Amino acid sequence: MNEPTMQPKASLSSKQGLSVRQIATIGIMSAVTCILAPFSVPIGPVPISLTNLAIYFALYILGMKDGTISYLVYLLIGLVGVPVFSGFTSGPEKLFGPTGGYLIGFIPMALLAGFIIDKFTSKRILCLAGMVAGTIICYGLGTAWLAYQAGLSLKAALFAGVIPFIPGDLAKIALALLIGPKIRAQLIRANLR
8 A cells, every 4th residue: 555645735835925034024124115105205296205215125136026016015004194205295186196106106116126136136237227117117107197197298298207307316316226235135144135
């Protein structure tokens, strides 16, 4: 009589989805975004905020998947009414209002930039290109939504929601390129990534 063979058990993390460490780090990066994003400078209908900088760092620290999840958690926190959006605002009226396209646009930005950062971490030019391309997609979605919601021409929406932000966003990308790989390397050395 043959005895049944023992099948190796799947690890708890692969069976359950996210590990405890992943959940904790996603929570920490969501909290960082919740802290940084509300501080903003109103310069018109679209304020200057640190949201995209927090996302860039989350992508270096967590990678594409978990970094994007951390942003989605932040988005849900703001959607349910916690004042974590720019200017300490929150709720569906902010998410679906004139600047909501930028908030939604951060999702494909995180996916594209995170994918490039994960695949080409040591190639800074490619990481730069990934973050710039992701930001352009965010600009496109945000500008189209702003034009629609605010009744602006596309040109007026570009001057309200993109042109004034290009220098600051390039500075945020440069900061992420400078610091992000160092943080990621330290996390890898500490076996935390």
